Amino acid sequence: MTSPLPGPATDPVADLSALLGELAGDHQADPPPATSKPAGDEPVYRNVEAFVGDYLAHVVERRLASGPTSGLNWCPRWWAHPEAISRLYALWRAWETLRVSDPQTGMSIWWRDHLDPHLAALAAEYGPFSRCDPTKHTEPRPLPVELAPPEVLAQLPDATGT
Template identity: 85%
Template sequence: MTTHPSEPVDPVADLSALLGELAGDHQGASPAAAAPAGDEPVYRNVEAFVGDYLAHVVERRIASGPTSGINWCPRWWAHPEAISRLYALWRAWETLRVSDPQTGMSIWWRDHLDPHLTALAAEYGPFSRCGPDKHTDTSPLPIEPAPPEVLAQLPDADGV
């Protein structure tokens, strides 16, 4: 489903292909979306899911300079929170398409994609310092080691 900038885009064909993938028809789909056997995943990994599906079905204006829109980073895979959230989105998508073929995709959009995309693209989210042509390296939250007397009070203190 990935197109090159010089290739003409046929939105009807693209939409038909996406709807066909959701229905289990993988003819003409990218190799990443080869027909699964039974409940095998449609996408081989989170990168294929983001590149071959998510990037094509999510229609949001990307913030750029004074233009408002969502924050997105082309190097999404370089953000630990993003990779964790996008991996969770991929697994939820794969599960819901099989377990609830009637309403699973609606549930996925409402309960999974919308909250995760909102968090990723938020003013203080992992993509907040990135843009369509810019990636900013991440840094972990500052932490200090917990005092042993605090850890001793926790229910799993035996494992400390």
């Protein structure tokens, strides 16, 4: 993704047009020739990794937490956190769906209803990235779980009797 800020030898109008095209879903991870733009319902990004690395990391602008500096908790190994990969996968699929199903307001809906709550949960004080920082990954710890007694499970409407 090109920087939205014009450099000394760039065209600010072209830079802004490119950024707006990316936000509208016209961006490809590796820009192809003009004739190979994906069909309307084909994904722009081939997988969640391409979506995070080629899109999300470039459009989300937040100060990152580091040491005593407050900011967004982020982990460079986001894919090593089960909750993060699940949420980021959901974000990618929602982005791909909304860009096609609602080209007029889908991206606004995606930011408001999808990205903002998921990013807040990932970066929260007790979220999956809370013990990481931009230069350090801390292995996730699953929640402690004890097996439920069979008599408790038997009370549930979908109990199979085993």
